[in-house]
Amino acid sequence: xxxxxxxxxxxxxxxxSAAHFITYGGGVCEPLHGHDFAVGAEVAGPLDENHYVxxxxxxxxxxxxxxxxxxxxxxxxxxxxKIRLExxxxxxxxxxxxxxxxFPRAECALLPLANTTVELLARHLAEGLRDRLVALRGEGExxxxxxxxxxxxxxxxxxx
Numbered sequence: 001x002x003x004x005x006x007x008x009x010x011x012x013x014x015x016x017s018a019a020h021f022i023t024y025g026g027g028v029c030e031p032l033h034g035h036d037f038a039v040g041a042e043v044a045g046p047l048d049e050n051h052y053v054x055x056x057x058x059x060x061x062x063x064x065x066x067x068x069x070x071x072x073x074x075x076x077x078x079x080x081x082k083i084r085l086e087x088x089x090x091x092x093x094x095x096x097x098x099x100x101x102x103f104p105r106a107e108c109a110l111l112p113l114a115n116t117t118v119e120l121l122a123r124h125l126a127e128g129l130r131d132r133l134v135a136l137r138g139e140g141e142x143x144x145x146x147x148x149x150x151x152x153x154x155x156x157x158x159x160x
Contacts, residue, residue, distance in 0.1 A: 002046050002141075005053050010040030010147075014063050016071035018109070020116040023082065029096045032074075037121070038149040039067055041129060045142040053142070054133060062132045066125050073109040075116040085110070122148040122158035130160050 019034040041063055045053045076094055077083060086093040092108045094101045113120045126146040133142055149155035 004044055004046060006042055006044040007053050007056065007059065008040065008042045009056065009059055009063065010038070011060070014039045014041075014060070014067055016067045018070050018073050018075050020075040022115050022117050023080070023096065027082075027097060029099055032101065035150040037070075037118075038155070039063060039125060040147040040149075041126075042145040042147075043129075043133065043142055044145075045140060048137065054137060058136060059133075062129060062136070063125075066128045066132075070109050070121075073107055074103045075109050075111060075121070076103075077113040077116050077120075078110050079112055079114045081114070117156075118148050118150045118154070119156040119158065122146050122156045123160075126158040126160045 015036055015038045017034060017036050019032055021030050021032045023029045041059065043054050043059060047053060076085060076092065078085060082096055084095045086095075087110065088105065090105050092103050092105050092110070094103070111124055113124060125148065126144050129146060130142070130144040133144065134140070143159065145157055145159040147155050147157045
């Protein structure tokens, strides 16, 4: 049996402030609003030659980079079936039936998601963390979980 270890990281610095809106069935689109999202992660796997799953310093750096890509941005889904994005050099126009927004391009995070729910944000960050850890450590037996909280007591976890 191969030993497996789990590392967990959750720090006040691993958070991002962002605006978003999500849609619901029946053509409902909530108003644009913001959250202070909190991010935590868990990485599980066997120990490497240095006797750790991954270096905490590298894990924190990677998470901070991923979080930084979302901080102080408007989160826009590029794979939504009803939200249409027109991306220009200096602005992004988002349209949903009966609604329209125009944002400065530099202040948008265009995400390959169907909606900007906390669940899909957790998956997006988990995939980014997994990909960067594989690039750092190489292919291996790592499991990654990322938790994203949008308000105290309300969070989603994605395990890959």
